[in-house]
Amino acid sequence: MYHEKLVEPSAVDCHVTVILAVMLPALAALIKRQYSDHLPGGKHSNVSEQDTRSVDKHNKYPERVFSNVDHMLQTRPNVSTLIMESHITFCLNKTGEWLSNQENCDKLIEESRKNVKKEKLKFKQREQVIKAKQIEKQNEEFRKKEEMERRRIEKLEKETGDMTYYGLWQSEQQVNQKLNEIKSKKEQEEALRVQLRFRKNVFKQKCDDKVYAFSRVVDGKRVQLSVEELKANVLTLITKASDSPSPETPHFLVGKEIEHRFLDDGASKWYTGKVISQVLGFRCMVNDFN
Incomplete structure (x- = not known):
């Protein structure tokens, strides 16, 4: 009855x-990432009944433990972890029932009391081990992040170094001139890739991802773009950088050629460049300066 309601026509079907x-699509991507071992082709995709014989058929036991923990935290907010663990173990293992059937019940309880200090010491040692592993995991995550940041900086430094070698091409005339100076077709391709990488990763110029591609698929095979195709992509970015206005009225320097000075091996050199865009949030500072 209720399942029929799910497939009945409704006014919200379009939504x-x-x-x-x-x-x-997001759920499918999550499942592929989190449960890849259990999907077709994964290492657990064809498990037998023998492999799953020891697996719990339900989650009633952990749910009971969580319920007990929640109850104790509400009724005894200052309870320690060790006491809470002991209480839950005593209840779920039916320790009281077992003791009532033992002839030396009083002796067992007395021995347990004597072992309290030892159990507390073991618990503290366990906590220290857990804490040490948590700190180790955090440090490992920090190391991974630092390594990723180091690689990112190295990548940007290399791309900046490559750009310093070839120079930033900012017009069609400049692109043609620089390509004519390079005799090797392979080096021409690399020079154009340098322009594309620098505008994507350093300038972070917004454009269609296809413009930044170095290859394309032809008849099911990936083929590297030719010099002319790479050149067309670079010219697309140059045109877009010159024609794209800022959200506000662009600064008067945008689109103008300026001279800027760099230190090259301690020597001062002047270069001519073109202002291709305005940094957002910098307009008020420029206007105040003017």
Whole structure:
């Protein structure tokens, strides 16, 4: 009866379609990432009944533990972890029932009392081990982040170094001139890739991802772009940088040629460049300066 209601026509069906179109691709990507071992082709995709014989058929036991923990935290907010653990173990293992059937019940309880200090010491040692592993995991994550940041900086430094060698090409005339100076076709391709990488990763110039591609798929095979195709992509970026206005009225220097000085091996050299865009948030500072 209720499942029939799910497939009946409704006024919100059009909205459901849109919601599912957004949710299902994200859900599929999550499942592929989190449960790849259990999907077709994964190492656990064809498990036998023998392999799963020891696996719990339900989660009733952990749910009971969580329920007990929640109850104790609400009724005894100052309870220690060790006491809470002991209480839950005593209840779920039916220790009281077991003791009532033992002839030397009083002796067992007395021995347990004598072992309290030892158990507390073991618990503290366990906590220290857990804390040490947590700190180790955090340090490992910090090391990974530092390594990623180091690689990112190295990549930007290399791209900046390559750009310093070839120079930033800011007009079609300059592109043609620089390519004519390079005799090797392979080096021409590399010079154009340098222009594309620098504008994407350093300038972060917004454009279609296809413009930054170095290859394309032809008949199911990936083929490297030719010099002319790479050149067309660079010219597209140059045109877009010159024609794209800022959200506000662009500064009067945008689109103008300026001279700027660099220190090259301690020697001062002047270069002519073109202002291709305005940094957002910098306009008020420029106007105050003027």
